[in-house]
Amino acid sequence: MPQIRTRYAPSPTGYLHMGGAWMAFFNWLHARNHRGVFILRVEDTDRTRSTQEYEDSIFADFGWLGITWDEGPDVGGPLGPYRQTERTALYARYAQALLDRDAAYPCYCTPEELESDRARASSAGRSHRYSGRCRDRMPSERTALEASGRRPSLRLRVTGSSEPIVVDDLVRGRVVFEPEHLDDYIIARSDGTPLYNFANVVDDHLMQITHIIRGSEHLSNTPKQLVMYRALGWTPPAVAHLPTILGADRKKLSKRHGDTAVRDYRSQGFLPEAILNFFALMAWHPEAEREVYALGELIQGFRLEDVGRSSPIFDLDKLTWLNGVYMRRLVENDRNRVVEMCARILEREGLLAGGMTSQQRQYLGQVVGVVGDRLKTAGDVMIYGDYFFREPVYDPEAASRHLQPASAPLLEALAAGLEGLEPFDRGPIEAVLRGVCADAGVEARALVHPARVALTGRTAGPGLFELMEVLGRERALERLRRAAVLAAGGSGAGAG
RNA sequence: GCCCCCAUCGUCUAGCCGGGCCCAGGACGUCGGCCUUUCAAGCCGGUAACGCGGGUUCGAAUCCCGCUGGGGGCACCA
DSSP states (O other), rough: OOOEEEEEEOOOOSBBHHHHHHHHHHHHHHHTTTOOEEEEEEEEEEOOHHHHOHHHHHHHHHHHHTTTSSSBBBTTTTTTOOOGOHHHHHHHHHHHHHHTTTTTEEEEOOHHHHHHHHHHHTTTOOOOOOOTTTTTTOHHHHHHHHHTTTOEEEEEEEBTTTOOOEETTTTTEEEEEOOGGGGOOOEEEESSBBBBBHHHHHHHHHHOOOOEOOOOOOOOOOOHHHHHHHTTTOOOOOEEOOOOOBTTTSSSSGGGGGBBBBHHHHHTTHHHHHHHHHHHHHOSSSSSSSOOOOOOHHHHOOOOGGGSSSBBOHHHHHHHHHHHHHHHHHHHHHHHHHHHHHHHHHHTTTEEEEEEEHHHHHHHHHHHHHHHGGGGGGGHHHHGGGGTTTOOOOOHHHHHHHOOGHHHHHHHHHHHHHHHHHHHHHHHHHHHHHHHHHHTTOTTTTHHHHHHHHHHHHSSSSSHHHHHHHHHHHHHHHHHHHHHHHHHSOOOOOOO
């Protein structure tokens, strides 16, 4: 069996989004599973929408995800170039070959004429297919039209056959298309640049792609492309059309669905390994009763024919949960990585200057030590740990409930008890607090809750004693005393 | 309008090919409980689905047909 070669071919017309990354991932898995080659090809023939910035960002996002390619515009390879705008001579050669064997012909219709054809067909309730106006022009007509200044586009001769076109799809099975629903489609613009259905076929063949794995939105392109392979005398690769990932509104996932760009997930503090694991759960599911897989297991277990046919809806809740699973592991096994991720979030929020000192790094490490196991994403550090880096922002409800006059003396007493405490560690701190409560004849919770609000502004968070230890005596005392004043003043209203 | 695809809990899915082990399993979410200084985590428990109608069969989530619903495509975009 020849080496398996797959590809993902993005257009640099936007940031990499989750749907595209998912599709690329399955191509990548298939190649890796077979110890084959995964190729990244840039389809930038639409020069009005393609930019270098987007191309760079796509590479960067794949790099972050850990989806690596063996051949591509940046790493090169034996069958390049891998950027379509650098392959124009190739397309020209095969366009000429098609012309030479009369499998393609020049079309002099203008976009305006075609548009009005379509409009007419549509208003008459008919399906619009190309009229075939230029299909059988005499050479003399062509010369005349060119003389009048018209630059022709190129159409592939598709109509004429009555044979059904059969697509044997690896995930969908056999799909049959009747030729009367196809028409002669344009393969090159009048400026000579190739269109998707042409460039794609040429590239896939020349790059020796063995498996085309793409979204089901391309299924209807497949018969057209098969006609092209036949016209060129080429053997088409195997094809597999995967379902399309849908947004919550059940429409194809796209930029309209808010955060769909891979880089948005990155900046929110998601982990690439969690995202990849999550990807494997959409339209696939390696084992029936298991959710968490190491990447190597996914590679080893991937089988194209096990991929589902119906379109999954992107479930952010589940991704978030899975990310939390990975985050908790990381807190145990690779805390520095969590520290780095949180640092980036805090920098962005202006709570931490870039280029941490080793002291800051150590402090952040302690913070992660106490809040880490409740971070589902690194972004959650703003929910559970912002007060380590700024004065607490009192939640009005929390303040009015817990900073009442009755708690003022308790907070005062706690502060006093903590004043000369050595060492300022969670154990001794707890002892002091319990002592204060015992002296006052109240339950610990009567002071724990007010103290938490005083120190963090919130009712939820890490254990009070470890939190204080990390926060340090100075700030703890200061916050406790300020809150005591606030509490004594009444309802706690106006706190903040 | 035409062509094509799809159809199991709210969501991701297992089961379907090779009918019985499925009055349908797991996970997320959600609800309740335990634990607990709060929240999270963890543990225990609950909720919730084979779209509808016909067949075939002793027996259908699984096979066949129709319907309905959803999605995609029908560019000198990819």
